[in-house]
Amino acid sequence: MTPILAAAALTAATVLTGLVAGLYYSFAMSVMPGLARADDRTFLETLRHINAAILNGWFALGFVGAPVLQVVAxxxxxxxxxxxxxxxxxxxxxxxxxxxxxxxxxxxVPLNNALDAGGPAEGGPADAQRRRDFEAQWVRFNVVRAVFATASLASAAGGVLAYGLGTAG
Structure with missing residues (x-):
């Protein structure tokens, strides 16, 4: 493998890891705190729409590509x-x-699936229960994802630095 291809795999792995870490961070710092201020129906419907929208090729490229390229690198x-x-x-x-x-x-994902399986929000007391069943646990574990994704990014960046220093003349 040429040094350029190795460096490209390492760089791409780092970039994709950063994108995923940034997604989790964005949810932890803005999306979920913003939705915490919404009524139950808005909260549930917004998350159902986000769950549907995030299942796309661009997200999959980063989500799956990051660990694959870490291994390739x-x-x-x-x-x-x-x-x-x-x-x-x-x-x-x-x-x-x-x-x-x-x-x-x-x-x-199981929390997202349960939320989606409940169907559209109806604006009643059942919405409040669905939200209670979802929100606190999802938010807490998203923070765990954000922390570990950020640690993954920092480690990948350390790999870029170590590679650069190790291969420099």
Whole structure:
């Protein structure tokens, strides 16, 4: 593998990891606090629309592409003299990203699916219960995702730095 291809995989992995970390951060810092101020019907309907909208190819590219490219980079960098310095950083990035995947598929997605299965909000007391069943746990675990995605990003960035220093003349 050429140094340019290894660097490209490492850079792309870092960028995609940053996009996913930024998504979780945005939800933690603005989307969910903003929706916390909304009435139950607005809260439920908005999240149902977000759940539908986020299932698209651009999101999938980042969400799936980040860990795939972290692995590709980890396979590629040892073939570049000095590139192996990035390996511990990439391992940490991947492990942190795996935590975000576990939280997503064990907590956030099932909560999203339950919210969607309840159908449209009706504007009554049932909406308040649906919100209580969803909001606190989803928000708490999204913060966990944001923290681990940010740690994954920081580790990937450390890999970029280590790769650059390790391969510099």
């Amino acid at each position: 980890a396979v590629a960098v040892p073939f570049v003299p000095g590139g192996a310095a990035a390996l511990p950083w990439l391992a940490a990035a991947f492990l942190c990203y795996v935590v975000t995947l576990l939280v997503t598929f064990r907590v956030n």
